[in-house]
């Protein structure tokens with residue numbers, strides 16, 4: 001993914017957003033992100049999912065369909081909380097970056 005460092009946070013939020021609504025799995029998430037213009041390989045997304053689980057944002061379970069196994073992820077309460085905080089900040093940034101560029105901070 002180009003500009004990985006900048007976009008990785010947005011991708012994580014996108015993952016959390018969907019994982020808060022329903023269970024997701026890797027390939028579904030890759031397809032979903034592709035619709036939004038993110039081209040992620042499994043080699044990028046899977047480590048991201050694993051680290052989000054390690055940090056407590058996601059929880060997972062394995063599901064077997066015949067001989068194929070897939071891991072399904074859901075957002076934890078901690079993940080939902082993080083998403084809510086990030087959405088507030090995203091709204092803040094969107095207000096500033098997408099409008100006239102004027103800093104809306106009350107501190108100045």
Ligand SMILES: [Zn+2]
Pocket residue numbers: 014018032033036
């Ligand atoms: Zn989406």
